[in-house]
Amino acid sequence: MDWIKPKTITGSPAEGDCYLRRQYINDEFWEKIRNNEHILFVAPRRVGKSSVMKDLENSPEGCVAVYQNIESDRNQREFFKRIFLLLLDRLKGHNRFIKRVGQWIKQRGIGEISAEGIKFESKELSYKEELLGLIEELGKEEDLRIVMMLDEFPDVIQAIAKNDGDEAAIETLRTLRKIRHDKEFKQFSFVFAGSVGLRHVVATLDRESLINDLAPVRIDKLSDPEAHELLNLLLNGVTMQMGLQERDYLLDKITYLLPYHIQLMVEKCDIILYVTKTTVITRQDIDKAFDEVIKEGRNFNDWETRLTRYLVKEDSKYCIEILTRAAHIEGYTIQDAFNHSKKAAPVTGYKALLDDILIKDGYLVEENGRYFFLSPFLREWWKNRHPEFEIED
Numbered sequence: 001m002d003w004i005k006p007k008t009i010t011g012s013p014a015e016g017d018c019y020l021r022r023q024y025i026n027d028e029f030w031e032k033i034r035n036n037e038h039i040l041f042v043a044p045r046r047v048g049k050s051s052v053m054k055d056l057e058n059s060p061e062g063c064v065a066v067y068q069n070i071e072s073d074r075n076q077r078e079f080f081k082r083i084f085l086l087l088l089d090r091l092k093g094h095n096r097f098i099k100r101v102g103q104w105i106k107q108r109g110i111g112e113i114s115a116e117g118i119k120f121e122s123k124e125l126s127y128k129e130e131l132l133g134l135i136e137e138l139g140k141e142e143d144l145r146i147v148m149m150l151d152e153f154p155d156v157i158q159a160i161a162k163n164d165g166d167e168a169a170i171e172t173l174r175t176l177r178k179i180r181h182d183k184e185f186k187q188f189s190f191v192f193a194g195s196v197g198l199r200h201v202v203a204t205l206d207r208e209s210l211i212n213d214l215a216p217v218r219i220d221k222l223s224d225p226e227a228h229e230l231l232n233l234l235l236n237g238v239t240m241q242m243g244l245q246e247r248d249y250l251l252d253k254i255t256y257l258l259p260y261h262i263q264l265m266v267e268k269c270d271i272i273l274y275v276t277k278t279t280v281i282t283r284q285d286i287d288k289a290f291d292e293v294i295k296e297g298r299n300f301n302d303w304e305t306r307l308t309r310y311l312v313k314e315d316s317k318y319c320i321e322i323l324t325r326a327a328h329i330e331g332y333t334i335q336d337a338f339n340h341s342k343k344a345a346p347v348t349g350y351k352a353l354l355d356d357i358l359i360k361d362g363y364l365v366e367e368n369g370r371y372f373f374l375s376p377f378l379r380e381w382w383k384n385r386h387p388e389f390e391i392e393d
């Protein structure tokens with residue numbers, strides 16, 4: 001028998017056949033863009049921000065939407081260079097711009113552009129100035145909007161602060177704000193997202209005012225019907241058969257309905273069936289898949305390494321210790337988290353770490369002064385990874 005596997009994507013942004021579009025997110029997004037707003041996607045880790053942004057590249061008439069993951073940019077110059085080149089590259093395929101941009105580039109003595117490619121004069125450019133000039137030039141094109149979606153933007157701001165200094169990071173934020181506000185750039189929209197909260201990064205620079213004009217668009221976990229819709233999408237036409245009760249059982253087991261977790265489970269269930277050469281999934285198979293996903297761990301390590309990467313040592317240590325306690329003690333209390341902060345001595349206030357990192361980034365939820373893991377997947381993984389902790393008096 002030919003085995004037909006589900007087309008799962010587990011890790012990179014979901015696209016094509018295995019992407020579940022939530023039209024209301026796209027609608028809210030374009031509505032805001034039409035109102036000249038600039039957007040910040042707000043969502044905990046792994047909820048699907050990058051997938052949504054990639055999907056939004058399918059833009060309506062009169063709009064050119066460009067998506068890019070800019071994580072690798074390490075300083076201010078690289079950042080502005082990247083946006084400048086990206087814009088040129090995307091515009092060269094548009095009949096409408098090629099002439100205007102071609103003339104502008106020649107006039108600036110930068111080089112030449114055609115549908116085939118861009119040829120640069122070999123000379124040093126101030127990419128920031130050129131970018132501002134290019135955007136202004138594009139603004140002369142009537143009824144046209146350019147939407148620039150920058151993924152992992154907070155990461156880049158953090159890297160600029162580290163490599164070029166805080167002032168350079170602040171200046172970058174200020175330049176982007178100028179593009180958002182000055183009328184000569186009014187046809188240009190910015191969209192930011194990242195797996196670290198932008199507000200958190202900007203707060204460390206003490207310049208919250210430089211991003212408070214951004215309109216938040218929330219992306220949440222899936223509702224129950226949406227989760228079923230995704231299962232339908234993934235299981236359509238494949239060899240594995242999953243009855244309605246088993247689907248409910250699987251979703252119940254995941255609890256926190258991230259599309260990512262659904263994809264992981266479907267992928268694993270398929271492998272289990274393939275090995276045993278059966279076609280119908282049972283609850284035991286689902287339990288086994290759940291345990292294997294956790295044991296494998298490759299998908300969850302990142303939740304821990306992020307904390308050490310983005311927080312100062314004392315803070316990340318405190319967060320990790322709190323997560324270990326919350327994984328072992330169902331309903332870990334705020335009072336205990338406070339007591340532990342006296343001993344662990346994080347640099348940032350303990351409540352800010354709980355609220356702005358552990359809750360906002362999707363690790364924990366708080367109910368009546370008690371903390372619970374949002375995802376049983378992550379909780380089990382965390383317990384496995386940190387099997388014990390020191391009991392406090």
Ligand SMILES: Nc1ncnc2c1ncn2[C@@H]1O[C@H](COP(=O)(O)OP(=O)(O)OP(=O)(O)O)[C@@H](O)[C@H]1O
Pocket residue numbers: 009010011012013014018019020021022043044045046047048049050051052194195230259260261263264
């Ligand atoms: N709309 C969707 N339909 C189907 N699967 C999805 C969807 N959105 C996300 N996924 C699943 O979740 C995974 C992570 O998605 P994505 O990279 O878009 O999340 P993210 O929020 O950008 O994550 P990070 O916080 O790590 O940047 C994908 O590999 C895919 O398995």
Ligand SMILES: [Mg+2]
Pocket residue numbers: 049050051151194195
């Ligand atoms: Mg992402």
